[in-house]
Amino acid sequence: MDLRPLLSVLAVLGPVWGSTLDVDYGGVPLWINRYLGEPSVLSLRGRMDPSWFRAVNTQSCPTECECPIRWPTALYCDYRGLGEMPGGLPSRTQYLFLQGNNLTGFSPDAFANATRLRWLFLDRNQLLSGRLDAGLFSGLTQLVNLFMNHNNLTEVPAGLPGQVRQLRLAYNHIETIPPGTFQNLQNLTLLLLQGNRLKVVGESDFRGLSSLNLLDLTGNLFEKFPRHLPPSISQLYLSNNSMVGVEGDVLQGFPSLRYLRLGRNRLRDGGVDPAAFNLSSLVELDLSYNQLTQIPVVPTTLQYLYLEANQISVFNVSSLCREVSPTAYSRIKILRLDGNRLLHHQLPADWVMCLRVLHHIYV
């Protein structure tokens, strides 16, 4: 057995997720994107002869789909140009693959017989919010993973059952979060909303998400750093928005925040409070591709600092180290300052004393 994919899963998920995530792949053949930690699903298409399958498999199987013999809880109906959900869904189904079709919506009882569903893949369809009944998913009391990336949703779907752990809604047209959407989702740990059209976060929009760990809001329309985010988050991705500043208090109240990505915004010194990022929990801070002229004050516990492609012209050691002594130094391992207005010979003599455990510096 080739253990490499498994090892890379562990390598990716280990440090990021720690033990907080109960990874339930249920035997699903997945590839994990090493950089994003994102599962992508292997299609069975072209791997097996469907007619052979049908001839030897005695279990019921919708004609549009394939039912792997060794994995009776899975149903593959992906990449078939389906405009409608196949009828006669076997009630044994726990993993339903419907990605890459042409679905715009579902009848209200489409999942009525699929009460054992755990993972539902609806990526790359044309789903419209107006064609998803409010009660569509509410009977799926085993559902833990819902994939709806790359669709045409304009709202976060309502009525999700309370035990859902991962919700992927990246690359839709989402502008609004209807009131109470997340109210019951206290077990949700991962919420992907990158590539949507969110502009503001209302006070109660994310209310209920008491276990949320990762929130990805990359590539939306935020002009201001959003407030009212769930206090439990440890990974917050807000790159590729249009934010000009970060107020001093906006990052207070996130005791677990470890990974903060704010690259590709329009951050300027005037808008960024000098102490906004001085949070002792931070491990990684990405401020690349902004308009900063100074290195902001960061905690000495920070390990990864990305400041490439800004307009920084001075290297002020005090941003990284308040004092330098045998016990007081910066834990930074990787520091990127390339694509700025700094030259190597401009580094002050004392930087080596401060950056004592540095692995790589790019100037």
Ligand SMILES: *[C@@H]1O[C@H](CO)[C@@H](O)[C@H](O)[C@H]1NC(C)=O
């Ligand atoms: C997908 O659905 C749309 C509208 O329902 C239709 O116009 C189009 O031909 C369909 N495409 C495919 C590949 O079936």
Ligand SMILES: *[C@@H]1O[C@H](CO)[C@@H](O)[C@H](O)[C@H]1NC(C)=O
């Ligand atoms: C659910 O199962 C019942 C009984 O087998 C059947 O009559 C009904 O049509 C099924 N509903 C759906 C939406 O498949």
Ligand SMILES: *[C@@H]1O[C@H](CO)[C@@H](O)[C@H](O)[C@H]1NC(C)=O
């Ligand atoms: C979904 O959005 C795409 C553009 O992102 C568009 O081409 C397509 O027609 C839309 N589909 C529906 C059913 O509205």
Ligand SMILES: *[C@@H]1O[C@H](CO)[C@@H](O)[C@H](O)[C@H]1NC(C)=O
């Ligand atoms: C959330 O997860 C816990 C622990 O796994 C479980 O006991 C609880 O029932 C779940 N909550 C909901 C609403 O399903």
Ligand SMILES: *[C@@H]1O[C@H](CO)[C@@H](O)[C@H](O)[C@H]1NC(C)=O
């Ligand atoms: C940034 O987001 C926009 C949409 O808001 C998208 O078109 C663009 O490709 C993204 N750029 C990068 C570098 O991710």
Ligand SMILES: *[C@@H]1O[C@H](CO)[C@@H](O)[C@H](O)[C@H]1NC(C)=O
């Ligand atoms: C940054 O945080 C440290 C530790 O909490 C504190 O001692 C220091 O004064 C802070 N610096 C600034 C500029 O806020």
Ligand SMILES: *[C@@H]1O[C@H](CO)[C@@H](O)[C@H](O)[C@H]1NC(C)=O
């Ligand atoms: C470095 O920053 C500190 C405060 O953060 C400031 O007092 C000092 O003047 C700065 N030094 C230079 C050379 O800019």
